[in-house]
């Protein structure tokens with residue numbers, strides 16, 4: 001957080017607009033929407049609420065099927081369950097770690113019940129192959145929801161991701177590339193924007209009274225946090241540069257020990273987290289994580305595929321083990337934009353010590 005963020009929050013507080021409505025929300029939404037050619041943005045209190053609204057607006061109801069990348073964060077499956085619908089997990093491809101369009105295509109060709117929607121995550125900031133995924137989905141009339149929670153600033157052919165599918169979502173949670181401490185956004189068409197705001201503000205249809213015709217949600221972002229978002233968004237490009245520098249340095253120094261994902265042609269990753277997989281079969285990722293912990297270096301495993309969690313054990317998985325293999329060998333290295341050179345040097349040295357011991 002710089003002085004710019006503090007000033008903007010103070011200005012927003014001084015304006016008296018401390019509700020989930022106000023000029024900072026409008027400004028934040030306009031600034032975000034400039035990144036998308038013909039889409040609008042609705043700011044919400046989390047990326048999870050954005051995913052939930054996207055499903056509701058896609059018409060997903062009890063008993064419907066929704067395809068979900070297995071290799072992602074739990075929110076993607078949880079929102080399907082909120083609707084009483086059934087998540088069906090799809091494996092990743094090796095070169096982006098994102099939803100495999102070939103497995104998707106085989107599934108759609110064979111399934112007894114077509115899904116209403118697909119949630120595709122752009123994992124760790126690497127774009128999924130949207131052209132292929134959208135082409136397959138459209139052939140079966142399936143709605144595509146892009147989960148760009150981790151991928152603000154990532155692009156395909158110089159276009160921000162999140163606008164290629166029918167809906168996109170962003171997260172501004174504390175660990176994301178820009179943050180409002182907690183928050184998110186739905187990327188949708190102009191026609192869908194007012195419906196999304198209606199649903200996100202308890203679906204009140206009254207003007208000077210409360211009049212509800214359907215169930216609504218309390219999902220709107222606070223105007224105070226939108227102020228923080230405006231200032232953070234101004235710094236997005238510098239954050240992406242820093243994340244990419246961190247990635248390049250790890251890759252340059254640790255290439256002998258790990259495989260790092262390359263960007264496919266015309267893809268631009270925001271490198272939100274530097275992730276990589278062990279080259280050597282005999283090495284154990286948990287042993288490295290525990291060793292680094294002892295050096296006071298916090299690392300994490302990559303996301304555990306959703307189909308391996310107890311919460312989703314009743315739902316099916318379609319694939320051939322790619323995301324499980326990445327999970328077994330993968331690690332997220334310290335990648336905060338506050339990481340200074342000496343700290344990164346220490347991380348690199350410690351990792352080399354472990355491999356050479």
Ligand SMILES: Cc1ncc(COP(=O)(O)O)c(C=O)c1O
Nearest residue numbers: 046047048073075149171173184
């Ligand atoms: C891939 C992915 N999807 C969805 C979410 C949910 O966003 P939020 O935490 O803002 O609800 C997150 C992260 O938190 C995420 O990493």
